[in-house]
Amino acid sequence: MNSSNGRPDRGGEVNGMDLGGMSAKDKQILIFSFYRDAELRGARLLFNLIGHLKGADAQLRMSRHLADETRHAWLWTKRISDLGGAPVMIDDGYQRRLGLRTGVPKSIIDLLALTVVVEERARSRYEAHAALPDVDPETREVLKAVTEDETWHLAWIEREMRELARAQGEEQQADAALERYRTIDREVYATLAADEAEMMRA
Template identity: 80%
Template sequence: MDFRGKSAVEKQIIIFSFYRDAELRGANLLFKLLNHLKDADAQLKMAKHLSDETRHAWLWTKRIADLGGTPILIEDGYQRRLGLRVGVPKTVIDLLALTVVVEERAQSRYNAHSALPNVDPETREVLKGVTEDETWHLSWIEKKMRELAEKQGCLEHAERALERYRQIDREVYATLAADEAEIMRG
C-alpha cells in the first residue's frame, strides 16, 4: 500500500483498521479456545472476553466511520503475521500462552498510542476503554493457563511457550511497528 500523500485522517483510518483487524482475529482465536475449555467458570469468562473483543472491533469500526471512512481490509496485520510464524498451537496450554502474548501486545499498543501527543478525545476514550478490558483479559487468561499447566504437571512447558511466543511477538511487532511508522511518515 502506498502511504504517500495520505491525509492525517486517512492515516488514522489505516491504523484503526489494523487495530480492528487484531480485535477480530483475537475474537476468532478466543472462539477456538471456547471449544477447549469446558469448565463453567472458563465458559463464563470466555463468553465475556469474546464479547469484549467483538465490542472492541465495533468501537474501532465506529471510530473509523465517525472519521468519515470505512474499515480497510488488512491482509497482513499483527495476528496474521504472528500466526504465520507461530503455526497452529498444539495444546490448550499453548493456545492460552499465545492468547496471553496477544493480549499483552494489544495492551502495550493501546498504552503507547494513548501516550502520544495530540490524540483526539474520541480516540483517547476508545483507547482507555479497550485498555481497561485488556487488563482483565490478561489476568484471567494467564491465571487459567497456569492453573491448567499446574494441574497437568507442565508449568515449565507453559513458561517455555510464553517465552517462545513473546520472542516471536517481538520480532513480528518490530516489522509491524516499522510499517506503522511508514504510514505516519508517508
C-alpha cells in the first residue's frame, strides 16, 4: 500500500485481489467486472430517475436508456463468461465511491446532472480502453457498441436536464450541479485510475 495516497502500489490489491499474482486473463475478467458493476449501478440510478420524468418522449428515451444499461451489463457478463470466468462482485467500484461522495441528489436537476457525469465517465473509460494496443477483437466489439450508446445517452440526458432547468428558471443550478459533480468525479476516479491501468496491462 502506498502510504502517501492510501492507494495500492502497482501489483497491490484491488477488490481484495492481488494484481501482482494475476494472469492477463484474470485481469481482464476483473476490469470487465468493474465495467459490469458500473453499468448495473447506473441502471439502478436510471430506475430511480424514470419515475420523476413525466413526458411521453422522456419516458420513451429513458426506457430505452435503461434497457441499454442492462444490456451493457449483459455484454460484459457474456465477455467474462466467454473467457471462462465468472463475474467478480465489486465491493468498492466507481459508482459506489461516487455515491458516497455525492450523497442523495436533492432535486431532479441534480439527479440528471449526476447522470450526465456518470455517462461522461463511462464513455471516457471505454474510449481509453479501446485506444490501448492489442485489445482483442471481441472486447473491441463490445467497447464500440457500448461507447456508441453512451454518446446518445449523454446527448439526451443533458438536453433533458437543460430543458427542465430552463422551464424552472434554474439554469444556474444545472451548471453548478454539473461543475460540482464533475469535480467529485475527477477526485473519485483518480483513486481508481492507476488500478484500472494495471488491470489492463498484459
